[in-house]
Amino acid sequence: MQPTAVTWAILGLLAQRPMSGYDLKRTVDRTIRHFWAASYGQIYPELKRLEDQGLIAGRSEPTGERQRRVYELTEGGRAALEGWLTSDVELVDELRDEGMLKLFFSDALPEQRIENIRAMRLSTERKLEQLNQLRSHAQEMRTGPALTLDLGITSCQSFIKWCEATEHRLTETETEKE
Amino acid sequence: MQPTAVTWAILGLLAQRPMSGYDLKRTVDRTIRHFWAASYGQIYPELKRLEDQGLIAGRSEPTGERQRRVYELTEGGRAALEGWLTSDVELVDELRDEGMLKLFFSDALPEQRIENIRAMRLSTERKLEQLNQLRSHAQEMRTGPALTLDLGITSCQSFIKWCEATEHRLTETETEKE
């Protein structure tokens, strides 16, 4: 079984601090899910595999009667993480953006086009707000998490600007026609 | 069977002109695959389903002995496409970006960080070059395809700018330390 994205997400997060599967899911949802999501259905089975491979070590840390298994990175796990970090195979980069799809096909219904762009802008504005909120909690500026946040915010802002400019331009064209 | 992304991609492309499955794949790869990819394994079965539902109509147009089935949009298909274009359900927007993942976890190996950003920039520069090449072929500017190209180019440029600025900033910090 070769490593997949969720492998690196788990090893990377456990390099920050030991965590349970539940903690991992929560942390993923607050952080990397903006550019790489993960579900319980991936996390729990992967934790078992990684422990079998000796890349992480789990110990039981129950809260009263409630079971809880906390995992930490082993030396082998850290080596694997560093190996990935220094590898230079082509980076996976996939996008599924329904707004772009609608915009692409908007010639089939041109009077709807501005509405499509508006919807993209609004959804990006919501995303930007989330990222800004996350950044207000962050302290230091030169850490990995802070840099990805910053890049995410910059991208959203540039996207929103394009939308505003284009909405404006299209509105003017409409008015000219009258 | 309810519509999926590939449904809209096919209906949208057939609204532009009648095409075979092979044409569709080629067109997808030249255009929307930047924000929504599709494979033969999705296209051919979906064409059958759409014909069964009466949203598209296929006719045989062989080239000599070589079979070829060309599909065109029916009225029902156009209505379905317009329905999607005007619907305002939450837009699907998913990203899988391994470069961002590496940057997020770069605290585990800080001396590698600049290299990670460089790799992201180079891969984005390649993407930008592709988009620019596509735009040089495009004529009109106010069509859906042209707008998505323009937005894609703008996004790449903003991304690259961020990388350059950050690489610069990190290099300076490095030098200060000496």
Add this chain to the structure above:
DNA sequence: AGGTGCATGTAACAGGTTACATGATTAA
């Protein structure tokens, strides 16, 4: 004669989500 492109199709696989089952703890 052979390589490339046109053309259709699918089986096997990989990756990922959803929904549920189960049960303890904590705060209102």
Add this chain to the structure above:
DNA sequence: TTAATCATGTAACCTGTTACATGCACCT
């Protein structure tokens, strides 16, 4: 006492890719 949260796990499902099989047409 009840709702929310903590906590683990998986079966069923859906989506999408890869790789292959098959064969014609066209150019050199």
